[in-house]
Amino acid sequence: TQLLEQSPQFLSIQEGENLTVYCNSSSVFSSLQWYRQEPGEGPVLLVTVVTGGEVKKLKRLTFQFGDARKDSSLHITAAQPGDTGLYLCAGHASGTYKYIFGTGTRLKVLA
Amino acid sequence: GAGVSQSPRYKVAKRGQDVALRCDPISGHVSLFWYQQALGQGPEFLTYFQNEAQLDKSGLPSDRFFAERPEGSVSTLKIQRTQQEDSAVYLCASSPWDRGLAYEQYFGPGTRLTVT
Numbered sequence: 457t458q459l460l461e462q463s464p465q466f467l468s469i470q471e472g473e474n475l476t477v478y479c480n481s482s483s484v485f486s487s488l489q490w491y492r493q494e495p496g497e498g499p500v501l502l503v504t505v506v507t508g509g510e511v512k513k514l515k516r517l518t519f520q521f522g523d524a525r526k527d528s529s530l531h532i533t534a535a536q537p538g539d540t541g542l543y544l545c546a547g548h549a550s551g552t553y554k555y556i557f558g559t560g561t562r563l564k565v566l567a
Numbered sequence: 568g569a570g571v572s573q574s575p576r577y578k579v580a581k582r583g584q585d586v587a588l589r590c591d592p593i594s595g596h597v598s599l600f601w602y603q604q605a606l607g608q609g610p611e612f613l614t615y616f617q618n619e620a621q622l623d624k625s626g627l628p629s630d631r632f633f634a635e636r637p638e639g640s641v642s643t644l645k646i647q648r649t650q651q652e653d654s655a656v657y658l659c660a661s662s663p664w665d666r667g668l669a670y671e672q673y674f675g676p677g678t679r680l681t682v683t
Contacts, residue, residue, distance in 0.1 A: 460609075489672075496676065496677075497674075497676050498571070498658050498660070498674025498675050498676050499610070499672075499674050500674070501673070504671065544609050546609075548670070552623060552625075553598075553600075553615040553617075553622055553623045554615070554623060554625065555670070556612070557602075557609035557610045557611065557612075558609050559608065560607075560608065
């Protein structure tokens with residue numbers, strides 16, 4: 457069974473701080489995505505990474521896919537209250553149509 | 568532009584009742600996914616359609632769960648004889664890709680099902 461573990465589960469920080477969220481698995485994924493979900497809404501795609509070692513930047517967010525395509529990280533610089541939400545990683549299981557979602561990291565940024 | 572819509576947004580069912588949850592994907596999207604999201608957890612894959620073909624139903628938890636997409640657009644997830652453990656948010660996502668390394672999934676707001 458393929459699992460994606462995220463850490464930390466919960467994070468409460470002050471505006472302006474930096475943070476990193478981790479997404480780890482023992483399985484290899486053909487691609488990995490990061491989503492943000494707000495209460496009462498569906499997840500919204502932030503980024504897709506495909507190549508091992510790939511780094512993508514989206515404004516203050518930096519995403520990295522591990523060399524072995526088993527893990528990923530999301531780094532937020534100078535967090536803002538608008539970054540508050542549930543962050544989910546999702547791996548595409550090779551040879552299937554299935555996406556495996558991580559356990560989620562609930563981020564709260566205090567003004 | 569119109570996104571993915573789901574109806575109803577909320578459904579309360581008594582244990583043993585059948586329910587039908589509807590998903591209207593983005594027009595022209597080939598791929599459609601259903602997920603189940605329990606409170607405080609990440610979504611869990613249920614099933615995948617490519618047009619009208621159900622290519623993967625490995626995530627459906629039991630034979631009480633059935634999904635269809637007869638004309639390759641609107642999809643319905645049906646749950647028969649609902650049980651309390653079926654209480655969750657059911658999410659639908661569509662994607663313009665039918666092959667490749669990654670599907671850009673666009674999610675609907677979900678249907679919150681509560682079984683009493």
